[in-house]
Amino acid sequence: MQATSSEPNLSRAFELVMELMAISGKTGNEAEVADYIKNKLLKAGYSENQIYIDDTNQKTPTPSNTGNLILTLPGTHEGDRRLLSAHMDTVPICVGSQPELNGRIVHSTDPSTGLGADDRAGTAVLLNTALEIIENNLPHPPLTFCWFIQEETGMHGARLINIEDLSNPKLAFNWDGGSATKLSTGATGSYRIRAKIEGLASHAGGAPEKGVSAIAIAAHAIADLDKNGWHGKVIKGTSEGTSNVGFIEGGEATNVVTDLVHVRAEARSHDPEFRKEMLNQIEQAFLKAAEAVTNIDGAAGKVTFDNNLVYESFRLEDDDPSLMEVEKVIRGLGLEPERSIANGGLDANWLTAKGIPSVTMGCGQKDPHTVKETLNLDEFDNACRIGLLLATQVST
Numbered sequence: 001m002q003a004t005s006s007e008p009n010l011s012r013a014f015e016l017v018m019e020l021m022a023i024s025g026k027t028g029n030e031a032e033v034a035d036y037i038k039n040k041l042l043k044a045g046y047s048e049n050q051i052y053i054d055d056t057n058q059k060t061p062t063p064s065n066t067g068n069l070i071l072t073l074p075g076t077h078e079g080d081r082r083l084l085s086a087h088m089d090t091v092p093i094c095v096g097s098q099p100e101l102n103g104r105i106v107h108s109t110d111p112s113t114g115l116g117a118d119d120r121a122g123t124a125v126l127l128n129t130a131l132e133i134i135e136n137n138l139p140h141p142p143l144t145f146c147w148f149i150q151e152e153t154g155m156h157g158a159r160l161i162n163i164e165d166l167s168n169p170k171l172a173f174n175w176d177g178g179s180a181t182k183l184s185t186g187a188t189g190s191y192r193i194r195a196k197i198e199g200l201a202s203h204a205g206g207a208p209e210k211g212v213s214a215i216a217i218a219a220h221a222i223a224d225l226d227k228n229g230w231h232g233k234v235i236k237g238t239s240e241g242t243s244n245v246g247f248i249e250g251g252e253a254t255n256v257v258t259d260l261v262h263v264r265a266e267a268r269s270h271d272p273e274f275r276k277e278m279l280n281q282i283e284q285a286f287l288k289a290a291e292a293v294t295n296i297d298g299a300a301g302k303v304t305f306d307n308n309l310v311y312e313s314f315r316l317e318d319d320d321p322s323l324m325e326v327e328k329v330i331r332g333l334g335l336e337p338e339r340s341i342a343n344g345g346l347d348a349n350w351l352t353a354k355g356i357p358s359v360t361m362g363c364g365q366k367d368p369h370t371v372k373e374t375l376n377l378d379e380f381d382n383a384c385r386i387g388l389l390l391a392t393q394v395s396t
């Protein structure tokens with residue numbers, strides 16, 4: 001082994017994360033964050049041709065004002081290329097964040113905003129690592145840094161990236177989460193379900209028996225799912241998942257039998273087969289309900305679905321090389337790594353699906369997506385240490 005880097009400049013890393021969290025950049029508006037990163041890289045001495053902003057933002061369902069930002073470095077030594085990634089966007093509640101330090105915890109002084117540590121903390125870990133390398137002339141294997149757009153709305157930046165733009169990394173590390181030593185080695189997959197329920201309109205006072213209520217159909221279906229254990233936490237034998245009807249809309253007036261209702265739901269499970277089964281059960285419940293609710297002439301309503309796989313689940317091998325490398329680095333710092341499976345989607349879901357198995361680590365986020373969000377600096381500092389070691393370990 002070659003000697004590795006020393007302690008990163010943590011006060012600089014702190015400045016970076018404070019400035020990054022203060023930038024408004026919800027999903028779709030990541031350009032200012034990308035500019036900030038790019039300017040820091042150029043100022044430190046990286047060249048324009050090492051930095052690339054791709055056109056993934058033109059392929060996403062809704063556009064972003066920038067693409068993914070990629071920094072590609074040849075190694076100072078031979079070795080397998082390593083990918084370091086994080087996402088630039090935040091959820092909308094973080095717009096207007098005013099980061100303030102209190103002890104070792106950062107929060108937003110505006111009580112109506114989230115902080116944006118998810119995932120500007122990860123963004124800062126990558127940026128600090130890249131700056132350390134060039135400022136201190138550190139030896140390193142070939143490296144790709146990627147700052148993704150549009151993670152929060154469905155991992156579109158990672159899903160739609162042209163994978164060749166990452167230059168074929170063999171090891172991959174992603175920062176997005178809380179504890180720096182907690183390693184997500186898998187994550188759940190999710191379906192999004194949209195049901196359009198069509199009934200028959202009729203005057204609710206004059207001839208309700210001629211109508212078919214789309215609201216009644218929805219009510220039957222949801223009650224059926226709930227009663228039979230297919231709504232909420234779903235456990236069937238050894239299979240597990242979660243489902244939720246999270247949106248329902250329809251109706252215009254109390255004197256009309258409602259003829260149109262839109263329902264949106266989701267089904268998640270680590271097990272792709274069981275996830276499909278949950279999807280099937282949800283569809284069947286709505287179809288059965290549509291048959292059951294009829295008018296006086298025996299006419300029924302109908303339900304149509306528009307379902308899609310939001311992200312596929314993944315599970316790293318127990319001896320996955322990226323995982324082994326992270327664990328070695330964490331133990332080298334005198335800390336104990338912990339493996340876990342995430343219940344939400346991560347950019348790693350799509351990276352892994354595209355043939356780049358990726359470990360996700362925390363970087364100090366707490367209570368993301370809420371106004372209570374904070375950043376824990378002890379965890380953030382450890383993430384910066386781990387990031388620098390992962391980027392500069394050179395096996396000979």
Ligand SMILES: [Zn+2]
Pocket residue numbers: 087118119151176177
């Ligand atoms: Zn995140």
